[in-house]
Structures are given as C-alpha cells and as structure tokens.
Amino acid sequence: MAAMIEIQNLSKRFGPITAVDDVSFSVDRGEVLGFLGPNGAGKSTTMKMLTGFLPPTHGTARVCGHDVFREPLAAKRKLGYLPEGAPLYPDMTPAGFLDFIADIRGYSGAEKRTRIARVVEEVHLPSVLHQPIDTLSKGFKRRVGLAQAILHDPDVLVLDEPTDGLDPNQKHEVRQLIRSMSAKKAIVLSTHILEEVDAVCTRTIIIAKGKVVVDCTPAQLAAKSPHHDAVTLAVGVEQADRVAAGLGEIEGVQQVERMAGDNGLVHFLVLPRTGQQVLRAVGKRAREDGWELDELHAEAGRLDEVFRELTTGAADA
C-alpha cells in the first residue's frame, strides 16, 4: 500500500530565497513524524505545501494518494491541519466554530453532535464552549485549533507546533492525545522542543536551510550524540580524587569530566569511545573499590547537542 503522505522533490523559492530545497519523504499509517529545525528552516513552508495552502515551485505532495494541487478537495477531506499559531475566528465561540467546521466537513444531525461532543471531550473544552474565542487563553485557543483538526477523524494529521504556548500539563495532555491517535493515522508535527520528539515521535526529520539533514528514529538521533552511552555518577567529595583516578583506568573510557555539585557531591561524566559500553565496567569498578555512589546512570544522548551540531553544520556547508 502506498504511504499516506508522499512528498517528492518538494521545493519552494520566494524570489532569490530558497525556503525549501528538494525535500522528499513519506509517512505511513502509525507513524508520528517529528519535523525539527531551527526557526526559518522551512518547517512551516513544507507543511503549508503539504496541506495545499502554498503551491510549490517544484515537486509534488500527495495525501492518501491524492495530489494536493491536482485534487485539492479530495486531499483536504483526508487531512486535518493545525496551522502555525492556531488561527481561529476571534468573534466566534468554540461551540459555534466547531459547528461551522462540522458543517463544512459535511456532517449533520446526530453524527455532527456526537463528533463535536467527542472532540470537545478529547481536548477538554467544555468549560469555555460558549465564550468568544478572543477571550480564551492561549492554551484553550490551541485546543480549539486541535479540535477542529481532528473533528473529522482524518487519516492524515498535520500539526504545526501543536504544543507551542501550552503549560507543561497541557503539553502532556496534547502529547497523550497525539499518541492515542497515532495507531490509526499518519501524523506530522513540527516542533522545536526536543523532548517532544522523544515523547511522541516514532521518527524525526531535521531540516536546516530548507534541506533534510537527518531522517531517523529519535533513538538513532540520540545515538549520534557524543553523550550517547555516557555514564554519569555522583559521589561524596571525600572520595572524589580516588574515583577520578579509578574511572580513568577503565577500559574504553575516552574522557572523564568532573563537575562540582551541591550537598558535598561531585559529579562525573564518563564519555566512552565510540560504540563502547562502559556502564557495567564502571559499576564493577565501583563495587571492587568500594565507592559509595549517590547516583549512577547511563545517558541516552543529548538531542539538543545533535540538533545543534546538525543544523549549524549544515549552515556552514
């Protein structure tokens, strides 16, 4: 079966500026694709082309097999879209707005009522249903935007910064909602929050200067970090020198960084040589030498480092 989202050689030029440069990828049902990149990298432009809002200079975008420019209506029916900043009609109430969306999506009568009731429940809107959207907080506006995007239970969901401006609890709720829907849909979301990629995405694409620089799973992305499989441990300041010496002797250790912590603790970051695992060796040494550890764990890798390296590296090239 063809992928639900297919983007082929998509480019967009604004005058002399190339905003998106030959981007290709596809997304299958069940995938949540995290679209990462610095501001101005072309994330939103790509999403605008995918949803048929912006015509591309080159290339094609297909949603469930429908070319978004040749068969825009067929593609748009399969698509739920939360544009950047969640634009809404400020004078309407969420109830009136969702009613309008349901009408335009072709629902009426009992089905319309149950669909609206369901999304209102899913995004926790009941308390503000009859206030003008203008008067709602940023978090509620974002949820109304999300409700409008999922009302018709679309096969393809495109969310441009769905958690921007939400507080941590709201972010958590939105992520849970996305995860709960992910099995049945192909979802693309853009974000510049790296933890979000870890929390909800099954795959990440990093885009810089309009080009795709990485397309892999979040775990693979983390593995590119120099901190991948690094070990951190904390010991009391009185053992620090002994531990530092001991760590340096362990097989496979590339470098040991020592950082003063609070409460009389000293933190060590043990960086292994590429591809080496040192957690067990560190643990074994600690038992043999009788170190009293206050903390010991392996690092998965720091996404922000990888992100910085990949996106600034591309900028230099």
Place this chain on the structure above:
Amino acid sequence: MRNMMVLFRRELSGYFTTPVAYVFIFFFLVLMGGLTFNLANFYERGQADLQPFFNWHPWVYLFFVPAISMRLWAEERRSGTIELLMTLPVTLGQAVLSKFFAGWAFIAIALALTFPMVLTVNHLGDPDNGVIAAGYVGSLLMAGAYLAIGSAVSAITRNQVIAFVVSVAICFLMILAGLPAVSDVVGGFLPHALVQGVASLSFLTHFDAVTKGVIDARDILFYVSVMGCFLVANAIVMAYTKAD
C-alpha cells in the same frame, strides 16, 4: 452548494455577533433619513416619490460599502485564518462568492430597514410604488457593484485601512465618470464616442435611469458585469497571493 450555504451563514452571522452590524445599520438609517429629509428638501418638493432618497444612495454607499468590504479578506489575512479556510474542503470560488453574498445580504438588510421611507411617502401622498420598487432594485445592484470592488481590493492587502481608502477611491472614480464636470472636461479633447464610453462606466448614469422607474436590461447587465469582473479579479488575486 452546501459548502456555500455554510460559509454564507458563518459570514453573515459574523456581522451580528459583534456590535459592529448594529452600529452600521443605525448610522446608515440615520444618515439616509437625515440626508433625505433635511438636505434634499423631501417635503418642500411637494412630490410623492423617493427621488430625494435614492439620489443619496451612490454617495452614502461610497463610504458605507467599503467599510463593510474592507474586512472581508484583509481580516482573514491578518489573523491567519485564511490558512484555515483554504485548507478546509472548499474551493476558492465558493469562498469568494459566499463572502460576497453574505456582505450583499447584510447591505440588503440595512436597505430593507429604510422601509419607513416608503410608508411615509405613501402616507403623505400617492406615489408610484413600482418606481420605488425599481429604485430599491437598482440601489441593491449598485451596492453589489461597490461591494465587489471593495472585496477585490480587500484581497490585495492585509491592512483594513488601506482596503477602505483604496475602495473608496475606486468607487469615487466610478461615480465621477458620469458627472457633467468630468464629461465636460474629457469632452474638450476626446471624441464624442469616448466621452460616452467613459460616462457609460459610471454608476450614476446607470442608477439614475433605474430610480426613474426604467429598468433597462443594459443597466442590470452593467452592474452584474462589474460584480462579475471584480469577483473574478478577487479570486485571481487570492489564488496567487493567499499565502503571502
């Protein structure tokens, strides 16, 4: 068709969810009444018709209609809802027509509320109500032409003030074309046929005949063509610049 009904309803009810619609209608009615009764010597003329009332319409519409049309597209652009609207399963043509018809319906409501004029003149004398009805039809057609111009201009900018000023300017030119002041000036150096051509583009020329009770197919065709041309222009502008 269903899509257009849904969009039309949203647009039209949009006018009434804020006080704007009521303020508009209020001032429209006050202005119409004041101009007709005080400035146009409605009573002194001693004639039972609404000529003094209809004569003001081109001038009142000149400011009233662009004030309605200025937000049609400029507001969608400014608030970003254009992206929402254009990614819903509706065509651009449906959106353009729905917005236009909603604005036109709003003007029709305001115009219909001038009915006390008709009652007054019927109370005072024995007017030809056919002529009055023709005047209303002509007035509504002219308002539609103003609205189509305003809608197309609104599509060009995200700034409502610019949309208003430019619409007023274009509509003013369309009125001016038929005034003797203009035809005399251009008549000085242009051949007679061209002078007639310029004058025939005027809203006034086509409106005057209608208010006298003569509904000529050519006048109707004129207004419908103006609406058609500007709405097509509106759609073309949106198609090329909606994402800018």
